[in-house]
Amino acid sequence: MSSAMPREKREEKEVDTMTGDDRNRMNIRTIGVVGAGTIGRGVAHTFAEHGFDVVLTDISEAQLADARKAIAELQRLQRLYTKREVVADPAAVLDRITFDTGLEPLERADFVLENVTEDWDVKHDVYLRLDRICKPDVLFAVNTSAISITRVAAVTGRPDRVLGMHFMNPVPLMPMVEVIRGFHTSEQTMAAGLELLGRIGKEGVVVADLPGFITNRVLMLTVNEAVFCVQDQVASAKDVDRIFKGCFGHKMGPLETGDLIGLDTILNSLTVLFESYRDPKYRPAPLLQKMVHAGLLGVKSGRGFYEYAR
Structure with missing residues (x-):
């Protein structure tokens, strides 16, 4: 007697062996984005x-x-299209985005990306609320440059479903994302996150969960030391940036980069790094602190180390 299984039964069996995590990865259709700042709006877009x-x-x-x-x-949007393969009607892009001041609409999200300020108390409150509102199988991606993914995950009842996704600015143009594995982050969560990034044309590079990860442990030191150079009158901001662009081939100098990121974000990140490592090399430059206190935050405020049209 033949042991061959009818085709219909074989297909049914194959579908039945698919895990819940596999189905979740395939069924991610609605993305929740918390925080509509520069990075948040770039992620949503x-x-x-x-x-x-x-x-x-x-x-x-x-x-x-x-x-x-x-x-x-x-x-x-049209400028972006000239540099990338994805072409979409701008009106259609906007129609796909729902704007809301409450977290409650995230109850229908399949995947949530959080982009609030680099302040532990703020993140702690947000994740307590998200954990209550969102479906149990929803994954949380922490878009942070310095705060521990493991610490964030511990606030939730789903620590295995929390990972880090550190997007770079401007989000639509940057092809790579720093992906952070927390202590409890499961392999299924990492696979789902990396697959999701692939669906928006981005490559994820996985790093360990230590404060600052790779990008900010290096970049924040560079920006901060450039601020010290201006503070100590070694050179003007313009000349500091010219040296990095002319000598090293960087597209932007460290102070232009700081203005783009937001000098308040730079200060917050340095503060977290200093508190985490207790290493004086992360101490923020006094000039950086003074500029943030004065509201000179960079592009977002219209003035930082340079002036910007608003």
Whole structure:
């Protein structure tokens, strides 16, 4: 007697052996994005451009309005299209994004990316609320440059479903994402996160969960030391950046990069690194602190080490 199984039964059996995590990876359709700052709106824009439905939340109506305006800038979108393969109707991209000041709409999200300020107390509160609101099988991606993924995961009832995704600015143009594995992060969670990045045309590089990871342990030191050079009158901001671009082939100098990231974000990241390692090399330059206190935050405020049209 033949032991061959009818084709219909074989296919049914193959489907039945698919794990819940496999199904979750395939069924990610709605992305929740918490925080509508520069990175958050870039993340929302990128996922919407690749056909995902996006729920973008922020506590500030003004921040959401700014995000909507930035994403709706047709000329900006068209400039991006000339550099990348993805071409989408700008109006359709905006239509895929829901803007809201509450976290409750994230109950329908399949995957959540959090982009709030680099402040532990703020993140702690957000994750307590997200854990209550979101479906039990939803994965949380922490978009942080310095805060421990393991510490964030411990706030939730799903530590194995929390990973780090450190996106770079501008998000739509940067091809690579720093992906961080927390102590409890499962292999299934890492696989789902990397696959999701692939669906938006980005490559993930996996690193260990230590403060600053790779990018910020190196970049924050560079920006901070460049600020010290200006503070100590070694050279002007413009000349510091010229040296990095002319001598090392960098597209942007460290102070231009600091302005783009936001000098407040630079200061917050350095503070976290200093508190984490207790190493004086991470002490923020006094000039950096003074500029942040004065509201000179870079591109976002219209003035940092350079002036910007608003």
